[in-house]
Amino acid sequence: MKTRFREMMAEDVPTVAAQENEIFKDAWAYEQLLSETDGQKHKFPIVLEIDGRIAGYACVWAFIDEVHINNFAIAPIFRQKGLGMKLIRFILGRFAAYKNAYLEVRKSNKAAINLYEKAGFKTFFIRQKYYSDGEDALVMQKKL
Numbered sequence: 437m438k439t440r441f442r443e444m445m446a447e448d449v450p451t452v453a454a455q456e457n458e459i460f461k462d463a464w465a466y467e468q469l470l471s472e473t474d475g476q477k478h479k480f481p482i483v484l485e486i487d488g489r490i491a492g493y494a495c496v497w498a499f500i501d502e503v504h505i506n507n508f509a510i511a512p513i514f515r516q517k518g519l520g521m522k523l524i525r526f527i528l529g530r531f532a533a534y535k536n537a538y539l540e541v542r543k544s545n546k547a548a549i550n551l552y553e554k555a556g557f558k559t560f561f562i563r564q565k566y567y568s569d570g571e572d573a574l575v576m577q578k579k580l
């Protein structure tokens with residue numbers, strides 16, 4: 437099993453958008469994912485490949501000393517094999533020179549919360565009724 441991290445390119449977006457629609461009820465639109473690949477210098481769209489197939493992805497923004505992980509997923513068939521942990525560790529390593537990393541996660545998303553806590557994130561505050569269905573978001577922070 438060959439694992440590789442690389443920049444998400446515009447030609448990856450159809451595959452990523454299909455996974456995104458399968459995974460999230462409030463999925464990012466195709467155009468939103470595509471805009472992550474427009475080369476603006478604060479945007480770092482990443483894919484994780486297993487044997488040449490996209491198994492996961494993340495959309496990260498970095499400003500001055502802050503890193504925001506805006507989107508993060510592993511495709512269902514690749515889950516619970518340690519790949520989510522590899523992807524978050526890759527991101528944290530890539531941005532080790534920054535000060536803080538932040539992300540938002542649904543309060544009910546125990547799998548992701550466990551992963552982020554294992555990677556060293558802590559709940560920073562709660563955004564009440566943040567999601568369109570009224571669910572709260574945990575804003576999590578890790579000092580880098």
Ligand SMILES: CC(C)(COP(=O)(O)OP(=O)(O)OC[C@H]1O[C@@H](n2cnc3c(N)ncnc32)[C@H](O)[C@@H]1OP(=O)(O)O)[C@@H](O)C(=O)NCCC(=O)NCCS
Nearest residue numbers: 508509510515516517518519520521540541547548550551
């Ligand atoms: C959350 C997610 C990224 C985890 O990816 P993964 O590759 O399955 O995670 P890993 O195999 O690396 O697991 C790492 C840790 O995460 C936690 N975890 C992963 N899946 C879990 C599950 N189904 N239930 C509870 N904890 C879970 C565990 O603590 C695990 O450590 P362990 O293996 O020592 O128990 C994946 O389930 C996913 O893509 N979910 C849908 C998208 C999503 O919710 N993204 C986050 C949005 S903020």
